[in-house]
Amino acid sequence: MVLSFKPLTTATWHDFESLLGAYEGCKGCWCMHWRLTFPDWKKQQGEGNRQAMKAYVDAGDVPGILAYAEGRPVAWCGCGPREWYPRLNKSQVAKPVDDQEVLSVNCFFVDRQARGNNIQLELLHEILRFAKQQGYRVVEGYPVEPGERRLDSSTSLVGLAKAFEEAGFHEVARRKEDRPIMRKEIQTG
Template sequence: MGDKGGCGGCWCRLWRVSRKQHDADKGDGNRDAMRALFDRGHVPGLIAWDGDTPFGWISVDRRSAFPRLAGSRILKAVDDRPVWSVSCFLVKPAYRRRGLSADLLRHACGFAKARGADILEGYPVDPGKKYPAVYGWTGFMGAYRAAGFTEVARRSETRPIMRKVLD
């Protein structure tokens, strides 16, 4: 996730903790908290490698691991089905625009399925025009479509909820 942990010291904890906690932990605190998940044996996502070089990350976990989603007017639960969620992506700039986000999503599907998930859900942006990649940390709708996801809800013009049933 680089020296700063993705988007401004988030370390993919935005949806995992309260806004107050996230902001208080920004930077090193969020990094240490995410590392603690790994240290406890919990795997909160996947890292993509090119040989010895990490180039991508996708955060995938049970939706219940992301309590802030429930409080979101736009991303609240669609129904009461148990789903897993993709909360964020990170692909290094030199590796972008190669379809690697869709590849990460496909691997996330296998990862979630192996852990008992039947449905994987994501919250991409659908900007309708050129959009800075740095703000696309939840992924882009095209990558989700390419990985076989379908839109199941849209409470915002630019933020669909997409799902894939894991066979």
């Protein structure tokens, strides 16, 4: 599968809405899970979360990257500066390792028809290019390492540790058996 990529902006909002909308915005999340407290996220689940994400995009935030195959959006990766995601700070699994400024990679979604094509890895490579363009020195993710258990689509939304490893990330902390915190330092110059 040959992929191309575009950041989520007002120009690509319709593609994001089309991709996630076909799955009810990933159970009403619209990639707002880490941005809100759980009660606030739950209260606006669905249309409220869609509108909140749209407001961020309209304000100029670039909260992730879309992947396209043959001109059609097939995958999404949510990312941004860690300070956009206050819920990460309260997470026992993903709370900060240190005070470094990082680009947090926190959500993946791949259309059912495109799964099985290693798109997470391709998205991670694109995120690394994006991070370098934006001046980040560290990219951080909070993937799952499934071991022998079978994952469902919502469990693997944080990404798979194997894809992060293949993209050159290394483990910097582990606070839960199956959830490493992984980082990749960006080469400057």
